Amino acid sequence: MQTENTVSLEVEIERILPGGVGLAHTEGMTIFVALAAPGDRLTVTIDRVQGNVSFASIKEILTPSPVRVEPPCPYFGSCGGCDFQQMTYEAQLANKAEIIRDCLRRIASLEKPPDIAAVPPPKEWRYRARATWQVDQEQDSVGYYERASRRVCDVADCAVLVPVLQTTLEQVRATPPDALPDGLKHIDVVVGDDGVSLAPEFADFHTSEVSLKVLDEVYRYNAEAFFQINQDLLAPVIATALPNVTGETALDLYCGVGLFTIPLARRFSRVLGIEANPVASRFARRNLQQAQLGNSRIFTSTVTEWLRANVRTLGSVDFILLDPPRAGAESTVIKSILDLHPKRISYVSCDPATLARDLKKLLAGGYTLDSIAAFDMFPQTHHVETAVQLISEDIS
Numbered sequence: 001m002q003t004e005n006t007v008s009l010e011v012e013i014e015r016i017l018p019g020g021v022g023l024a025h026t027e028g029m030t031i032f033v034a035l036a037a038p039g040d041r042l043t044v045t046i047d048r049v050q051g052n053v054s055f056a057s058i059k060e061i062l063t064p065s066p067v068r069v070e071p072p073c074p075y076f077g078s079c080g081g082c083d084f085q086q087m088t089y090e091a092q093l094a095n096k097a098e099i100i101r102d103c104l105r106r107i108a109s110l111e112k113p114p115d116i117a118a119v120p121p122p123k124e125w126r127y128r129a130r131a132t133w134q135v136d137q138e139q140d141s142v143g144y145y146e147r148a149s150r151r152v153c154d155v156a157d158c159a160v161l162v163p164v165l166q167t168t169l170e171q172v173r174a175t176p177p178d179a180l181p182d183g184l185k186h187i188d189v190v191v192g193d194d195g196v197s198l199a200p201e202f203a204d205f206h207t208s209e210v211s212l213k214v215l216d217e218v219y220r221y222n223a224e225a226f227f228q229i230n231q232d233l234l235a236p237v238i239a240t241a242l243p244n245v246t247g248e249t250a251l252d253l254y255c256g257v258g259l260f261t262i263p264l265a266r267r268f269s270r271v272l273g274i275e276a277n278p279v280a281s282r283f284a285r286r287n288l289q290q291a292q293l294g295n296s297r298i299f300t301s302t303v304t305e306w307l308r309a310n311v312r313t314l315g316s317v318d319f320i321l322l323d324p325p326r327a328g329a330e331s332t333v334i335k336s337i338l339d340l341h342p343k344r345i346s347y348v349s350c351d352p353a354t355l356a357r358d359l360k361k362l363l364a365g366g367y368t369l370d371s372i373a374a375f376d377m378f379p380q381t382h383h384v385e386t387a388v389q390l391i392s393e394d395i396s
C-alpha cells in the first residue's frame with residue numbers, strides 16, 4: 001500500500017485538468033501532479049490521498065515535456081499564485097482551451113464542444129491590476145499564501161503585477177510595522193487610470209477611489225469592490241458578452257460596479273443590476289448616474305434573494321447577463337432564469353467547471369449554444385475567463 005510522502009512513483013503526464021494539475025495513471029492509481037506539463041515523464045511523491053485520487057508533487061523531471069520551460073519567477077513553486085509558468089505561453093493557451101472543452105464534454109454533456117481559441121492579452125507578464133497581499137507581521141512577510149498552505153510567501157517582486165502595483169508592493173513592504181493598521185492580515189489593492197486604491201487604507205501612496213475608462217465609459221471603484229484583474233482585455237470581453245443585443249428589459253446579475261450594466265443601459269430601455277456587496281453596488285449607482293443613465297436601477301442583494309422576491313412581478317425580460325463568482329450561480333438562480341425565459345443569456349465565467357455545471361441546466365431548459373469565447377485574463381495561472389451566448393430555442 002502507498003503511504004503519503006514515502007514512495008516515489010514514475011509517471012507520464014497525460015493532460016492538464018481543470019484546476020491546473022497534470023493527470024497521470026500508474027499501478028491502478030489516478031494521480032494529480034502539481035506544476036506538471038503535458039508529456040512530462042516524472043518521478044513524483046504522493047502528498048495526500050483523497051478517495052480514488054492521489055495528489056502528488058514532482059521529485060524529479062526524467063524527460064521534460066516538449067512545452068516545458070524554466071519558470072522565470074524565483075518564487076514559483078513555493079508561492080501559491082502562479083501554477084502555469086512551467087509551460088510555454090502557447091501551451092498555456094492551448095491547455096486552457098482544452099480545459100474548457102473538457103468541462104463542456106464531461107460536465108455539460110456536450111458531445112462535440114466547439115473549437116475554442118483563448119484570446120491572449122497584450123501582456124503575458126505585468127498584467128495584474130488587482131491583488132490581495134497576505135501579511136504576517138510576526139515574520140515580517142508580505143506576499144501571497146504558499147502553495148496549499150496558509151503560510152505567507154514573502155514576495156519582493158511579483159512578475160505578473162502591473163508596474164504601478166509592483167511599486168505599491170515595494171511601498172507596503174517599506175512601511176514601518178508601527179505604521180501598519182493593528183492586526184493587519186491582508187491588503188486588497190486595485191489600479192485605475194489615476195492611481196491605486198488600498199483596503200484597508202494606510203500611509204499616503206494611494207487614493208481613496210480610482211477610475212478607469214473602458215470603451216468610452218468611465219467606471220469608478222475602490223479596493224473593497226470587485227474589479228476585473230486584467231484591464232487590457234475588458235473591451236473585447238464586453239464586446240463579446242454583449243453582442244448586437246437591444247430590447248426592453250435586461251438583467252445584469254452579479255453586476256459589481258456596473259462593468260456590463262452601463263453598456264447594457266445604452267442598448268435596453270430598462271436595466272436592473274443585482275450585486276450583494278454594498279460598496280460595489282454604491283459605485284454601480286454612481287457610475288450610472290455619472291453616465292446620465294436614468295433607465296437603470298441597482299439593487300443591493302444576493303441574486304437568489306432578489307430573484308425570489310421579484311421573479312413573478314418582473315414581466316418580460318429580453319436579456320440576462322450573469323457573471324457570478326467562481327462558485328457559479330446557485331441552482332435557484334438558474335431555475336429563476338429559466339422561469340423568466342429571456343430570449344438570450346450571456347454567461348461570463350471565471351471557472352469552466354461551474355460554468356459547465358450551470359450550462360447543462362440551461363441547455364436542458366430550452367436554450368442552445370450560440371457562441372463560446374475564451375479570454376486569457378490570467379497568464380501564468382490555470383485560470384481562464386469564458387463568455388458564452390445562449391439563445392432560446394423559441395427563437396433559434
Ligand SMILES: C[S@@+](CC[C@H](N)C(=O)[O-])C[C@H]1O[C@@H](n2cnc3c(N)ncnc32)[C@H](O)[C@@H]1O
Pocket residue numbers: 225226227228254255256257258259260274275276277280301302303304323324325326
Ligand atoms: C465575477 S464578479 C463580476 C462583477 C462584474 N460583472 C464585473 O465584471 O466587474 C462577481 C460579483 O458578484 C458579487 N457577488 C458574489 N456573490 C453574490 C451573490 N450571491 N449575489 C449577488 N452578488 C454576488 C461579487 O461581490 C462580485 O461583485
